[in-house]
Amino acid sequence: MTAPSPPQGRASLAPGQGTIATIGWSLAARLHLAATTIAVTLLVTDWGYSYGQAGMVLAGLTVGQGIAGPVNGRLVDRWPQHVALGFTVVAYSGGLVALSLLPGPLRATAPALALLVGLANPPVTQTGRKILARLAHGRELERLYRLDATGQELIFVIAPPLVALVGAASGGRAAVWTLAGLALGGGLGFAVRLRRLAAGSDRTSPTDDDADGTGRHRPAALLAVVAAMGCVMVAITAVDLALLAWARDRGSLALAGWFAATWAVGSLVGGAVSTLAPGRLASGPVRRLFWFASGLVILLPALLVGEGRGAAGPVLVCLALAIGGTAIAPALAVLYHAVVRASIPRRRGEAFGWFATGVTVGAGVGAPLTGAVYDLGGVRPALVVAVAAGYAAVLLMLPVRHGGQTAPDDGVPVDAVPGGPSTASS
Template identity: 40%
Template sequence: MLKSYRPLFSIPHLPNLFVWSLAARLQVAGLPIGVTFLVADWTGSYALAGVVTATLTVGTAVAGPLRGRMADRGRVDRLVAVCGLVYSAGLLALALLPGSLWWAAVPLTLVTGLFMPPANQVGRALWPRLTSGPDRTTMYAAEATFQELLFVVGPLMAAAAVGWGGGRAAVLLMGATSLVGALGFAAAIRRAGVAAAPVPTGGGRAARGRRSLLLRPELTVLIAVCTLLVGGLAAVDLVIVAWARELGSPGHAGGLAAVWALGSLVGGLVAGGLHGTPRIPRRAFSAAFGTALLIPLLPPLTELPTPWLLSPVLFAAGLAIAPTLAAVTERLGDAAPEDRRAEAFGWMSTGITTGVALSAPLTGWLVDAGGVASAVAGGAVLILAAAVLTLRVPQPGPHGTLGTVRAA
């Protein structure tokens, strides 16, 4: 299996770019924890903390395609570096804001979110420029797999900072992490010689006056798939937290989430070692089925003696997550015009952010109305809807045409 990953290490600059692209987004999963505790310390209200976190999310979602378009048309290293500087300055200002001026955090986080370093879309747009064929498939699988680690390490870093110095310390740590990651990624891009926008191979100038990417049916379907898929996955994350809280053991949430992420990590590593073109529907329906397996094992349908008995099923449910995200991401990169890939991945980031934002209130309502089992059922329905949509995505062959070689 690992033989498929070895060629990636021989591609000039690719390992360095990959590591720094991950470092530049390490703070994404941990920052909401820091902001929540910071605002809750100021106001005593988790509702107001949610408002501030939501404005940060809105800014990030709005900026996704805009930053991607800028990356497609200018120097990527400068864009990443400038965004990193402004974003970290915004987080520093937030951390140092007096509690009596908590209301100023709303416009501040909105503006700060607009400058989140576009490491996601820039990195994903770079991989097709550096890889091709099976190496490209393996690269996207590796990214989806290691991103799961970010969603474990980032929150752990933020939680440790909260325990040491409160929400202020966590926000400062996430700001410093973002700055180091962004500047390191910008330097890696410059050293690799891929800072300039890609030159389209055909009809480049005419294509620049083009219509919105959202008017391209295949791209719109893929972005909708990301929105629904991540919304369903976010529902399970929230349910794990809510269930641990109901049990009076909040510490269980981190362990159970880690088991779920470990399943995704293993699945991603295996998928990256497979040959042939990934079958997106097969992977998406597997993710929906795995999530559905959790439903009968949760309250009020079942009261397990200990939540750790759910671990084997959580692990199995996670196996298809990274493979599905990797296949969708690779297909999006193939479907986007060569000189608009960063913009396309910016829309993907917006779709992912939207999915998380819409999932939170829906999941909360389902937990209140029918318990954690009903909330997981809601998440499974969202993932199933994403799987159904994947049936509308054309399946390319190894060289971009319809083919018969397939991988799981």
């Protein structure tokens, strides 16, 4: 079957038109992603299977999602965006329902079915971040990405408790149906929003690349950004897992919830402040990632001073998380913008797809690595993994910055460069 051919020429989309509504629908379409682990785990354990078997099903889903990142991102580049999104959303939601309805004799095939469901993972993150690059340029675009990253934190506040509540009340199957409903409702709503914006046709001409400020696709720079995002996810996963294990070993698992909430609030505050800050306070990937990694460092003295001091230890850790967390949303936002600077419009969906794969791989590497280090040496060595991964992300972005991609922290006002974002090539 041949993909529908979008009309030639640039889509008529006025910068800034409907921006908040677009970001809102983009976030709504991502709600299901934050609750996948909870819903699938509840379903498989309700079957009478072990947590290890639940992990196998989740692994199949994760591998499928990792493969789907660039593949479905390319679909967004080649098909009208609302059509590509609608098609994958329906397939993914239907796949989740099919997984939940597996009869007993066929449940051994759940990992394979989960892999197929993951392959249909809707490209909502790729589409959402790609469309923002058509709504704004330069510092205004980075500000939108900071708003997007801040909203991402709200997803983790809303979706997991909702799905967990449904699962506790009605079982794992109902939790998966809720997950499928979130994916379907949010995804179709976002597709309708894109259709109304006349953003479905995204085939571009060479002049679009010039207007976007990027003369050519830069695979090496994009690879560095994807690898840096993978390192950031290793760091985030390491902190989450290390503090969860530390809280459990202290006999107070509820502390892990306080740690996660404090970190999320810190990120919300940092994202809100950086979004509202004057443009002169903006900074590029190297500086943002440096502050992110440095925010992880302060966890080490907090643990060193607080360990063995009763309630004072968790309080110090929460304080360190609140302070360090303020760098998370700005760091993520500047990496989103780096993807834009390293790609051309007609390949941007694929670029953000590879970025999503970097997220998946980073989380997949971070969990077992941190677990092994924690088993060997405890919480502080596990947090050293997070710090090392954070600074590795900084090092990975140094060639991108020095390769000619002038970032806002280099002293050059991005909006002053002809064509919007930096036009310098590597």
